[in-house]
Amino acid sequence: MSAPLQVPSCSRCERPSVLHQRYSGRSFCNTHLIDSVHKRFAKELRRQLDLPKSGKTTTILVAISGGKDSAILLDRLVKILGQRRDVVLIAGCVDEGIDGYRSPSMKCAIELAEKKNVEFVSISYPELGFERMDEVVQKMPLIGKKHSHVKGMAPCSFCGVFRRQGLNYLAEKTGADVMALGHNLDDMAQTVLMNMQKGDLERTLRLAPHTSNPIDGLPPRIVPMRWIPEQEIHATAMALDLPFFHDECPYSPGALRQRNRDMVARLEEDVPGSRHGLVHMVDAIKELESKTSENVRPATPTPCPLCSAPTSGDICKGCEFVQMLKEVSE
């Protein structure tokens, strides 16, 4: 007869564990997982969010997508800051125009904002002057024929640029002083690796949080979940019974990020703690950069002559993509 399956217990109580943290060797039950995630979130939020002592109101645009990460982001921000009179939280969602994905996830986002009693705002790509992603994807092969650097690009290259502009638009519309993003530890480690693969120091230096290095013309971004792994966020969102959309965007497979996701997962599997290491490395680079003389820093972005979005090129990436889309529509 085989021995009964032993569920390991939580490292802090007798209850069965729901999650094992390989990088620390600890296990958690639902209650202690929520507790641990909350503590890490609150600690990082204190580090990143500089609220004025004067009591002046700070408006935070919380970028939500309907997924688990932003569900935890909004839930914890409401828990920590919801009672403060000097903080206004507004949930903002960008509608990329992806059939079968955006409308159900938007529904979850609206449901969450209502449940948390937070104002909800949204903007769609057509409202921003962009085409819906479903149309962009159709046109990408044609654009690739005209512009070799677009050939092989994933839809996310366009979408990421458009969405960033959408969030900037919402931040401006709501008068946000700060923007909160739901990037988890895996997202951050993937971004670090992607920037390193491209040798992109400028982006590495501009990586959120922006508390001590704000980017001109944009509200500083905070990422209070940056030390919390995706798996822990997922388990916590389930434990808290938050409404969130489980499916992935249909255009995410094959994207560079997806491949980096696998790579980061393999690194972590091989050497637990690798994700933390990658993100710590960028903090160290940013710290070093802050001590160097001005002239080695990347140029401050200037307003795009076509749409006034901040850019380090002649025109912004959004306008460049819009022009390419127009070319193939003519």
Ligand code: SF4
């Ligand atoms: S996975 Fe890519 S295409 Fe889909 S919503 Fe995200 S950035 Fe856009």
Ligand SMILES: [Zn+2]
């Ligand atoms: Zn426990």
Ligand SMILES: [Zn+2]
């Ligand atoms: Zn522009």
